[in-house]
Amino acid sequence: EDKVVQSPLSLVVHEGDTVTLNCSYEVTNFRSLLWYKQEKKAPTFLFMLTSSGIEKKSGRLSSILDKKELFSILNITATQTGDSAVYLCAVGVGGAQKLVFGQGTRLTINP
């Protein structure tokens, strides 16, 4: 059975801190790994990763994939209260790119 596991499940930090969120996976027929941010509504797309070792960056957020060790990390530097959300990791599997989601990491940024 395809499985995606995120850690930690919950994280509370102070504004300005740097955080690292982890996602490990065991799937057959890996195609891609995606990160989404979910506030009180729809998940919004952050990154799609398909190649190992190539960092994707958007402002204070960055992510990298290790296909040998089967994990990805999402880094957020200089965190702000607006970064508070649930961060979801999903792996696309098979030719139809079915997404298998992890349980999410709830990140809380305190002022």
Add this chain to the structure above:
Amino acid sequence: EAGVAQSPRYKIIEKRQSVAFWCNPISGHATLYWYQQILGQGPKLLIQFQNNGVVDDSQLPKDRFSAERLKGVDSTLKIQPAKLEDSAVYLCASSLSTGGETQYFGPGTRLLVL
């Protein structure tokens, strides 16, 4: 560009009642997905359509859930009869195709079954 639209946003029903959700994907997106997200968990795929055909419905509880996308654009998901454990957020997503395109999510319908 308009996003994925869903309605209603909230629904409260009693167990054994029926309920239907509607989704209109982003214009031009051939692939449409319905997900169930139970509180504290990640979304779980229920069904995936490519145009008006079903690509994957392996996790759809077919004894009570049904979905259709008759004209290859908007879609409805129905639950009949509902159970307490169906309380969840039902998310619709769409993508250009199934070939590795990013999925974009709608705001979801929050269902509470009493």
